[in-house]
Amino acid sequence: MSKTRVLIAGLMVSALCANAQTPAPKPDRALEVMKSSFKDRGQAKLDRLNQDKAMEVCTKYATTPVPKALAKQIEAENMKAIPFPADGKYLGDWRAGERIAQSGVGMQFTDNPANPSGGNCYACHKLSPQELSYGTIGTSLYQFGKIRGYSPEIAKYAFGKIYNAQAYTACSNMPRFGHNKILTEAQIKDLVALLMDPESPVNK
Numbered sequence: 001m002s003k004t005r006v007l008i009a010g011l012m013v014s015a016l017c018a019n020a021q022t023p024a025p026k027p028d029r030a031l032e033v034m035k036s037s038f039k040d041r042g043q044a045k046l047d048r049l050n051q052d053k054a055m056e057v058c059t060k061y062a063t064t065p066v067p068k069a070l071a072k073q074i075e076a077e078n079m080k081a082i083p084f085p086a087d088g089k090y091l092g093d094w095r096a097g098e099r100i101a102q103s104g105v106g107m108q109f110t111d112n113p114a115n116p117s118g119g120n121c122y123a124c125h126k127l128s129p130q131e132l133s134y135g136t137i138g139t140s141l142y143q144f145g146k147i148r149g150y151s152p153e154i155a156k157y158a159f160g161k162i163y164n165a166q167a168y169t170a171c172s173n174m175p176r177f178g179h180n181k182i183l184t185e186a187q188i189k190d191l192v193a194l195l196m197d198p199e200s201p202v203n204k
């Protein structure tokens, strides 16, 4: 989440400057300003401003589409780095998954890094119909398993997507939960169960 936030902050800086009718600042300048004005606080350290290759490309093409070949390269590299579960099991406990999807706690300087983080999935997605408050940046995931089929391939896809959304869509707005160590493998399995267990409210 924090990297997304940093990116948004960067975009806001560029947007503000663009309004002032001066030439848009170079991304390095925006980064320089952020690095000199932000401070380390608790677990929120300045190294979060360091972008990996994918995020550098996404910043560069923030307002224009990423060239197709480059997008394919980002997706392939991110896909290669996903450690799919060695036991081949993708479904955990959907009840735990629902709690993780509901929770927006974690990664902030006020949070205890020893405690598990939440996934904040409802901030962007509709999931269980019982939850009336959800964001719509992401597609509705209601009836995900029922519609896509309860197959091992779809369970694997859901795991990979939650682990690293950019393996499937370069520069996706969805946080890379496993890749950025926001959620653990067990937590991601619980979320896959929320999406894929026929008993989950998502599939009712």
Ligand code: HEC
Binding pocket: 101, 119, 120, 121, 122, 123, 124, 125, 137, 138, 139, 141, 158, 161, 162, 165, 169, 172, 173, 174, 175, 177, 191
């Ligand atoms: C900041 C917004 C955001 C958050 C938070 C977020 N997502 Fe997403 N998600 C998206 C967007 C946007 C897409 C569609 C673009 C894409 O495929 O990358 C998406 C796509 C998906 C897909 C693929 C859907 C399909 O039809 O194939 C799954 C599965 C998914 N999200 C699950 C989750 C889960 C589980 C969580 C919580 C751990 C989560 N998302 C949190 C924005 C978000």
